[in-house]
Amino acid sequence: MSCCGPSRRTLLGAIASAALLSVGGITSSRARAQFLSLLATDLEVVTVTDRSVVLTWTTVAPDEAGRLTPVPSDAEVRLGPADSPRAPVPVFADPDRTPFHYAEVGGLEPGRRYRFEAWSHGVRATPALSLTTLSPGTPETTGEFTTMVPPPGRLLRTIALANDVHYGETVSGLVVGAFPPGFRQPAGLPPYPEVMLSALLDDLRARDVNHLVVAGDLTSEATQQESRAVRARLDSWGALGSDYLVSRGNHDRPHVDYETCTHLGEHRDCWGDNFLARQELAEHEVGGLRLLGIDTSDLNGAGGRLERSQFDRLAEALRADPDRPTLVFGHHPVTVESGLTTPLARLSSSMAPTASDSSDFTSGRPASSCTTAAIPTATAALGRTRISRWSSWRWPR
Numbered sequence: 001m002s003c004c005g006p007s008r009r010t011l012l013g014a015i016a017s018a019a020l021l022s023v024g025g026i027t028s029s030r031a032r033a034q035f036l037s038l039l040a041t042d043l044e045v046v047t048v049t050d051r052s053v054v055l056t057w058t059t060v061a062p063d064e065a066g067r068l069t070p071v072p073s074d075a076e077v078r079l080g081p082a083d084s085p086r087a088p089v090p091v092f093a094d095p096d097r098t099p100f101h102y103a104e105v106g107g108l109e110p111g112r113r114y115r116f117e118a119w120s121h122g123v124r125a126t127p128a129l130s131l132t133t134l135s136p137g138t139p140e141t142t143g144e145f146t147t148m149v150p151p152p153g154r155l156l157r158t159i160a161l162a163n164d165v166h167y168g169e170t171v172s173g174l175v176v177g178a179f180p181p182g183f184r185q186p187a188g189l190p191p192y193p194e195v196m197l198s199a200l201l202d203d204l205r206a207r208d209v210n211h212l213v214v215a216g217d218l219t220s221e222a223t224q225q226e227s228r229a230v231r232a233r234l235d236s237w238g239a240l241g242s243d244y245l246v247s248r249g250n251h252d253r254p255h256v257d258y259e260t261c262t263h264l265g266e267h268r269d270c271w272g273d274n275f276l277a278r279q280e281l282a283e284h285e286v287g288g289l290r291l292l293g294i295d296t297s298d299l300n301g302a303g304g305r306l307e308r309s310q311f312d313r314l315a316e317a318l319r320a321d322p323d324r325p326t327l328v329f330g331h332h333p334v335t336v337e338s339g340l341t342t343p344l345a346r347l348s349s350s351m352a353p354t355a356s357d358s359s360d361f362t363s364g365r366p367a368s369s370c371t372t373a374a375i376p377t378a379t380a381a382l383g384r385t386r387i388s389r390w391s392s393w394r395w396p397r
Contacts, residue, residue, distance in 0.1 A: 216249025
């Protein structure tokens with residue numbers, strides 16, 4: 001989609017790449033710019049299923065001042081079995097020129113390892129300068145991935161996971177304050193969060209998805225207008241609490257400079273008036289699957305926090321029915337590792353329970369009795385679950 005600016009990860013990679021070019025003595029001369037005419041970067045293996053893979057990457061080039069700027073280009077994906085002596089062959093081509101490339105390749109075999117390459121204008125895409133994609137053994141560094149093997153049984157339902165809608169936002173790519181310079185939609189076009197959410201909902205209809213989980217940051221600043229608008233857009237797809245489920249992110253936290261909405265001391269909770277009260281566990285059931293949405297927002301900052309009352313309710317719910325298949329979802333990373341793989345992530349110590357909290361939480365059960373879907377990136381992914389019976393998801397004792 002060519003509507004929108006690059007992700008924060010893209011911007012950070014572009015900044016780092018620009019710094020490297022500067023260190024290497026690259027000038028802004030026209031001849032040098034032609035030599036470095038195009039860079040294909042920010043390669044990421046977004047989703048791997050049993051029969052498909054989704055790849056994304058960005059194309060940029062230096063402008064007259066030597067700054068890396070998004071540049072439209074074509075897209076091609078080459079793919080082949082990793083155990084084949086032949087080089088990967090073209091399996092996807094998009095002649096429509098855009099700086100931001102999305103390629104979905106289907107028809108793959110379950111449980112098979114594949115070798116892949118992404119190309120634009122004859123330039124092979126490389127990973128961004130981030131821990132997520134440059135860690136040893138990642139698909140981006142090895143150029144290989146393995147498709148999943150579905151468990152036995154029929155497909156019961158499909159649940160889509162999404163986050164960071166940022167409804168109401170008009171500038172993309174800002175990291176700190178107004179730095180680096182962001183990207184806007186051209187005049188006369190709708191803001192990119194509206195375009196992206198509409199595309200997501202259209203995609204869910206096309207894929208016959210049963211339920212949607214939006215794990216935080218539905219709004220940009222949690223105003224009454226933003227909260228009502230994103231609620232209305234989601235309501236056009238389904239019903240809150242049954243068709244789609246939500247949790248609160250840091251952008252959805254109460255603010256002190258709003259005049260209306262529910263009072264929380266000096267704060268005003270407009271998001272809560274339209275969705276869920278602050279720091280309350282959201283409990284849902286979908287065909288025998290329990291879904292628990294946790295509010296990890298901090299009242300006065302972007303970091304994550306799980307207050308004691310909500311933590312106790314979560315522990316109580318899990319202890320009351322420990323064998324129930326359960327998906328716990330929230331906005332912030334809940335481990336140091338996931339926090340470190342998020343650009344500029346700030347992982348609050350309050351998100352990590354103390355030793356006594358951990359023992360209260362598990363109450364004789366191992367920590368693995370809960371699946372946590374803390375989703376720190378702005379990537380929408382479709383998850384499909386095939387099981388023959390719910391008891392096949394029995395938790396360890």
